[in-house]
Amino acid sequence: MTKNNYNIKYKLESGTKKKIEILDGNQSAAWGARLARVEYVPCFPITPQTELIETIAQWKADGDFPGIFEQVDSEHSVMSAALGSAATGARTFTASSSQGLLLMHEILPNVSGCRLPMVFVNVSRAISAPISLWPDHNDMFAVKDSGWIMVVSETNQEVLDSVIMGFDISEHEDILLPVFVNMDGFVHSFTREEVEIPDQSVVDVFIPKKELKVKLDVDKPKSLGIPALNEYMDFRSQHHKAMLDSIKVIEKCHEKWAALTGRKYDFFEEYKTKDAEDIIIMLGANSTIGKSAVDKLRKKGKKVGLLRVRVLRPLHESLLRKKLEKAKRIGIVDQNISPGSSGALFQEVRSALYGMKPKISNYIVGLGGKPVQDKDFMDIFDDIKKGKEVRKWLM
Amino acid sequence: MIEIRIHGRGGQGVKKSAMLIARAAFLNGYKTQDFALYGAERRGAPVTSFVRLDKNKINTRGYIFEPDYIIILDESIDHEMMLKGIKKSTKIIANTKSHLKNECSVDATNIAMKIVGRPVPNIATLGAFIKVSNLFSLTDLKKAVDIELHGKKLEILKKNIQAAKKCYEEVKC
Known part of the structure; x- marks a missing residue:
């Protein structure tokens, strides 16, 4: 395929230059990740998430995506690779659906328990058996006890915005928890509607690259996620506290995003x-x-x-x-x-x-x-x- | 709001038809929504796609139960199923050799075979849709094709537009 398949058209509205395009939910999520300048995207395709991954793969092939894009051997490996990447401080993004998400489950509380920031997009699809390709929310609700911040979107604009806002919340030094952004398969992931693509400069101001205070570094070796038999409950309590504290951070994030884009979200x-x-x-x-x-x-x-x-x-x-x-x-x-x-x-x-x-x-x-x-x-x-x-x- | 439902089979450009209509309308200032519903992605399997157009914000989504337009790309699919939810005002545009009462028909596959050299009826049938609906022009369709099918051989695209023009002229209601 040639470059520019997902070209942006420019349209003038009330004197300001806005980039408005008709995008489907998958492309909107991919745009969120691209604008967030994500550095690592491990992936494994599954309907209805496939186009999200394809969009980033196409950008990579075209030279429009500077991050590392890697297809690994299963969703279990995807989330494991994402954990490793996030632990080194690289801005990490990935996505899945349904059975793919279920295969990731073992790693999900490891990511949140290690207090690693990342944004994950789930494109909801009913779980097997019997097999369905179409959406429902059983895959998403299975994640609710995994210690991730969870945002459920309704429109494509909200998917794009939520991915970007997700990094702001996730990387906040008082929070450091992964963010799960949900959209529905087909009626959302494959539905194109009008989406405003924020300017890169706006996103750069909103989520500048942050250095993790605690990260894996070959020059300063340390361990992460080690046994804590007697202290386990302390860790869980801190995790829970961070989750409750994130309410203030999320409120602030919504305000900042509204000031930049005019789009105000709420809980x-x-x-x-x-x-x-x-x-x-x-x-x-x-x-x-x-x-x-x-x-x-x-x-x-x-x-x-x-x-x-x-x-x-x-x-x-x-x-x-x-x-x-x-x-x-x-x-x-x-x-x-x-x-x-x-x-x-x-x-x-x-x-x-x-x-x-x-x-x-x-x-x-x-x-x-x-x-x-x-x-x-x-x-x-x-x-x-x-x-x-x-x-x-x-x- | 205008709601359009398109029926056909995998490989006939059912999803692309919805994208082209939406793009052409978007270029004309409409708010649009398009999507396709299918099972495992394979050629020959029935596929349905949907488009909503409105000058104002579209405040619904999902399956279109009572379309204003039905576009039939493949007449071998169960006709009754394709016409489900039909209203008195619903206009039907069918790619077919035969002409049914209350339907607009055009032999788009044959026209595409002759002009494009391949039995791909989608862009051709959209020519008939443009004539019947009068929502946008053949020029808009060409612009939409240039965007949505960017990277495909220009010669093929040009022939598809010619086929659309032919269907625009030949559609019978």
């Missing part, structure tokens, strides 16, 4: 929730469809809203409670299932809201990418309006 996105009595809580790309249902019901005068969970770890529980103070009925929409229990987001949110008044129901939708439409969300609003606490599957 939770409130969509017409201010006076809403009935609220759907969900995450991921399908939130766009949920919002469209909210719009339709608002036109009919219904007091409904949607709250999208964006930062899943750390879960900012006090903020979540504050945002839902006035809610009367809540429907938590899960695109995942913990078989024998309930949807994972339901468990998280209901626990955070313990002692509060709203009736909370759980709806399982879109497993294995089963298409959902605004009508489905309108049905959910109808159902929660009845005021009963139910757990249902939308088949």
Whole structure:
């Protein structure tokens, strides 16, 4: 292939020069990594993440990507290589999906436990068996106890921004934790939409190259991740504290990014929730469809809203409670299932809201990418309006 | 908002068709969204792709259930399945030798065979789509092809545009 396949077109908007391109989710993530000037990208392809890796591979072949790009023999090796690279202080990025992410699992808590910064993008895809290529969130929720900061995006712009913001949070000297950015396969990863590509100079100012205070260096040998039998709990407590402390760092990061780009993110996105009595809580790309249902019901005068969970770890529980103070009925929409229990987001949110008044129901939708439409969300609003606490599957 | 659904088989340029429509519309100031849905990537397997166009922000995503336009690149796929969710106002543009009532038809594969020398009907069929939809021009399609298929042989691209022009002229509704 020839150069420039992912060329950027320039467009003038209100007198400023903005680079606006139609990019899919995978390309948006790749752009985030490129603008962050990542130094090492180990990879192994898996649908629907493949195009993300292909995009970086193409840039590498074209001479547009100065970092090291390396295909290794499995996802287990990818995350191991990423750990090693991050431990030397190189800015590290990689991505996977579904079974690939599951194969990485042994290494995930090693990365976070060693307190190594990096950004990882998961392109959500249902887990096997049976095999599906289409999206749901069981792969992502399996990571929630691995000690990673987790951000779940809805749009391609948010993917690009979250990768860049991820390095700012991850490399903060009080935090030093890896960041997991999620997007949905197909309806997000393969969907092209308008994305503003920030200027390199903006990103350079936002995330300048930082030197790790503790890193592996052949000239100053030391060990990392060694046994700590008696001190283990101290390490875990520090890890947990760093995760809670990251709330302030994430807030600051959102403010800085908004000042540079005008795009303000939050832990939770409130969509017409201010006076809403009935609220759907969900995450991921399908939130766009949920919002469209909210719009339709608002036109009919219904007091409904949607709250999208964006930062899943750390879960900012006090903020979540504050945002839902006035809610009367809540429907938590899960695109995942913990078989024998309930949807994972339901468990998280209901626990955070313990002692509060709203009736909370759980709806399982879109497993294995089963298409959902605004009508489905309108049905959910109808159902929660009845005021009963139910757990249902939308088949 | 205008919603377009394209049906065909792997290798016929189903995904690329959606990308070309989106690109041409994007160049005309539309907000766009395009994506394709397929299983394991292989030639001959049914593929569906989708485009949304709007002058304002698009506030939905995912599968298009009730399209304004249906483009059929391969008539051997179950017709009823392809027409699912059809509205009274839905316009259908089919690459076919036969002409069905309520559908716009053009023998794009044959035209592509004659002009391009290969049975790849996607860009050709888009010529018919342009005629029927009047959303953008053949010149816009050419610009979109130049961007989306950058690096392909110019001669082939030129012939594809010629085939599109022929389909633009020959489509019957």
